[in-house]
Amino acid sequence: MRFTKDHEWVRLEGDVATVGISKHAADALGDVVFVETPEAGKSFNQGDSFAVVESVKAASDVYAPVSGEVVEGNAALASAPETVNADPEGEGWFAKIKISDASQVEALMDQAAYDAFLATL
Amino acid sequence: MSDQALKNTPLNAAHRALGARMVGFGGYDMPVQYEGVLAEHRWTREHAGLFDVSHMGQAKITGADAIAQFQRFVPGDYEILKAGKQKYSLLLNAEGGIMDDLMAGKPDHDGLYVVVNAGNKDADFAFLNANLAGDATLIVLDDRALLAIQGPEAAEVMAKHEPALAEMGFMDSARLMLFGVDCFVSRSGYTGEDGYEISVPNADAERVWNTILEDARVKPIGLGARDSLRLEAGLPLHGHDVDATTSPVEAALTFALSKSRKEAADFNGAERILKELAEGPSRVRIALHVKEGAPAREGAEIADMDGNLIGVITSGGPSPTLGRNIAMGYAPPAFAALGTELKVIVRGKPAAAEVVATPFVATRYYRKPKA
Structure with missing residues (x-):
């Protein structure tokens, strides 16, 4: 699993990246009450806002950690947004993206680097 | 506000000891949540929540002309307000805009006790200081903290500490010895629930906070749930739902316009407000x-x-x-x-x-x- 400085994560299987927000991000948001995930077929560049996550207090953009085309958005989050708090790096995934540039994934932080980054915050 | 150092309430260390997540609000370093906004919201609706609202402004207005002078800037009738009661009102500018909303009451026989919003208090108090004439003096009570206990079990919790509190009705205001110290207490709040707001000397705030929290029915509640609770209660938040451009008629707060004051038309902005009442905003x-x-x-x-x-x-x-x-x-x-x-x-x-x-x-x- 790889991470961005904006606290998204990426898990690559073949050329499809499953992406979500890290446990750190989910904990910082607090109770998630609404998630808007992208529809299949939409394309995003790395760094584009591709989803929205809302806590009781505020709405936050989620940025595409890699460029590519959405294969599937996690529709289950519409009716169960609390999954993002319960299992942010598993069942709480946001989308599966067919990546266009594998080197973007390689350039992201691994778990150890992300943990070290979190320690600096 | 963000580039200024945040101030602490006397309960800052207590919030940190409880593991609160702190944020800047109204110029203060305040707890936004302890265990989580949803859990705290629900706890308050079902049991009793304890809030630190010491960031709000507290003051007394004293002197023979205190009420007459105060009334120049608010549309409520405080002359007829009975001792031991408080009333919600609006601090109005000359254009009838709402500079702030506030509670003012008669907890003792010494003028008015006033509570205003944190983000406006410096401006409110400066305005009142500059504009109160005659024998009317503003005394800012920055030596006091303010706690709110809210929820269906709040009254039972507080009756254990002082049985007399159970005798108070909604919007009653009292000055009494509580937890061994001189307190202002009102039966009111900002959640839609029954409960009290309790003004205690800063030096006693942490002891009183911890004493109330000893009851298992009470949990600390942050500003996150305070906001969702007040929203459910339909209560406006100054700076968001009402501001200095909004009139009481636009804000649907006409209940704050006392009949006698409308007839006298002798408060700031009366011309605009009465016109809007007659013709619609x-x-x-x-x-x-x-x-x-x-x-x-x-x-x-x-x-x-x-x-x-x-x-x-x-x-x-x-x-x-x-x-x-x-x-x-x-x-x-x-x-x-x-x-x-x-x-x-x-x-x-x-x-x-x-x-x-x-x-x-x-x-x-x-x-x-x-x-």
Whole structure:
């Protein structure tokens, strides 16, 4: 699993990246009450806002950690947004993206680097 | 505000010891949540929540002319307010705009005790200092903390500490010895629940806070849940739902305009306010159920069914009690009738909304049985 400085994560299987927000991000948001995930077929560049996550207090953009085309958005989050708090790096995934540039994934932080980054915050 | 050092309330260390997440609010370093906004919201609706609201401004206005002078800037009748009562009011500018909303009461026989919003208190107190004439003196009580205990079990919890508190009715205001110290107590709050606001000397705040928290029915509640609770109760937040451009008529706060004061028309902004009462305002605060999609928050636009933009949301979010999204905002009176179908536009997407009555969640204030 790889991470961005904006606290998204990426898990690559073949050329499809499953992406979500890290446990750190989910904990910082607090109770998630609404998630808007992208529809299949939409394309995003790395760094584009591709989803929205809302806590009781505020709405936050989620940025595409890699460029590519959405294969599937996690529709289950519409009716169960609390999954993002319960299992942010598993069942709480946001989308599966067919990546266009594998080197973007390689350039992201691994778990150890992300943990070290979190320690600096 | 953000580039200034945040101030601490006397309970700052207590919040940190409880593991609170702290944020800047109204110039203070305040707890936004302890265990989580939803859990705290629900606990307050079901049991009793304890809030640190020491960031709010407390003051006394004393002197023979205290009430007459204060009334020049508020539309409520404090002459006829009985001793031991308080009344919600609005600090008005010369144009009839709401500089702040406030509680003012008669807890003792020494003028008025006033509580104003944190973010406005410096401006409010400067204004009053500059404008109170005659024998009227503003005494800022910055030596006091303010705690609120709110929820259906609040009265039982507090009766254990002082049985006399159970005898107070909604909006009663008292000065009494509580926890061994001189306190101002009112039976009121900002959640729609029964409860009290308790003003204690700073030096005693942490002891009183911890003593109240010893009761298992009480949990500490942060500003996050305070906001969602007040939204459900339909209570406006100054700086968001009302501001210095909003009149009491636009804000749907006409209950704060006392009959005698309207007849006398002797308060700041009376001309505009009476004109709006007679002819209707150009916009009015409305409450909405947002029936689909994301929460509509401050800044989201309101459209009619033809897509014409007619107004804006001033606060909104999920209602934990109702399990649906609720909001307040402004629209022309033609769109303010209950049941009116409207659209709210969130991130470019129109979502169905309906004008509803406030409070969104029924209030449970304690009304004393008539003797």
